[in-house]
Amino acid sequence: MTDPAQRHLPKHVAIIMDGNNRFAKKRQLDKGDGHREGKNVLDPIVEHSRKIGIEALTVFAFSSENWNRPASEVELLMQLLEEAIHEQIPRMTEYEIALRFIGDRTRLSPSLQVLMAQAEQLTAHFQAMTLTIAISYGGMWDITDATKRIAAQVKAEQLSLDDINSELFKQHLSLGDLPPVDLLIRTGGDYRISNFLLWQIAYAELYFTPTLWPEFSIEEYDHAIEVFKGRERRFGYTSEQIQKINIEN
Template sequence: MTASEENSLLPKHVAIIMDGNNRFAKKMQMQQGAGHREGKNVLDPIVEHCRKNQIQALTVFAFSSENWNRPQFEVDLLMKLLQETIQEQLPRMEKFNIALRFIGDRSRLPAHLCELMLQAEHRTANFDSMTLTIAVSYGGMWDIAEAAKKIAAQAVAQKIAVDDIDVALFGQHVSIANLPAVDLLIRTGGDYRLSNFLLWQAAYAELYFTQTLWPEFTVDEFDDALAVFAGRERRFGKTSEQIQQEKIEN
């Protein structure tokens, strides 16, 4: 198999629901919140592995819209860890030419954290080896509602007609619209649900669920997920026969 054929079997965009930090802490008899700190260290090797494999985009779920309902001490810890993550990641992003982005409702985030996020986005905006997106205070339903609000405002202002609104137009207004659609969505921690993550962007994503808790997730298991992805037939509504015929023609 040629290098180009191997690359065609890799996803362009991987999304990860990083679940299982608290259960890891309980399993290891660690103090409350310690699992989140352990989980923070798992991301770096995954990002580097994506870049080496020429995966264009990695989007990770760090803090959901629903996570605001968690105990206050845990929310405060997660905000602190996010700040540390940004400060630690910036030099790495600059070294490896990786753009760092954030998606989610920033209105509920601390002002100093919003400022740090903006600085990180501006400093890495022109980097193009890959894009790392961190979803913070994010929910897929919120994302879709925000897109609808923007489109409605354009319609009211008569910048677009109602008949102009279609899937393509709507897709231009959701978060990370300029990145490829999610090809592979990985969830660690043993649960089998999307938990309101990238509902629009992952409409045709291949799903990979693992019992492995996020702090124990390794590059080797990430490769297992890539191998499973490579073995899946992605039909996008077509038949297997149509897909095979297209391969022959191409």
């Protein structure tokens, strides 16, 4: 029998890790130090997610729009991403976590693309949890890319217009084989989605916190999950219908 606590646990958590630069400014550090501190926060969150039974964790590391940042900062972020992937491969093996990446890889260096593909291949068979890192990712890019691939199949007469529905479209999006996002957490105090997983968060519960990402703790992560558990998710039904479904289940 499923543990009642597990039934209310989000299957898929997504995090917009915001506030690294403001953390560095607050502590009178170099900008790069803020990003380094932020990188170190992710590991305990990943381990804790696996421990409590989260099936999928997706984090926003570098957006499509982040290419507009100063070249020196972009270069540093790419360097930190490469370091993080090297560090994560043995950790993923230890905890049996599948590591994935989503985003437009054509804008990344060839060496980083190769490293990402190797990490995915080495960890693909693990089933304890899936950690997805969004790099050079944007929700509008994701939807546009899926549309292009579906259109190409229609043009090649592999699909008809009648074949296209929301389920087929989902399968062509990033994370199409994972559960939809249940809980979206954004650190740093801003109340916006920032072009992240626009389709996948259609019915996600949103949790915004002023806490800067390098200061985000396991305790606050647990609090966000408790807030999620206390919310009624209706998916278009009425409260009365949801209560009846819960009783029947």
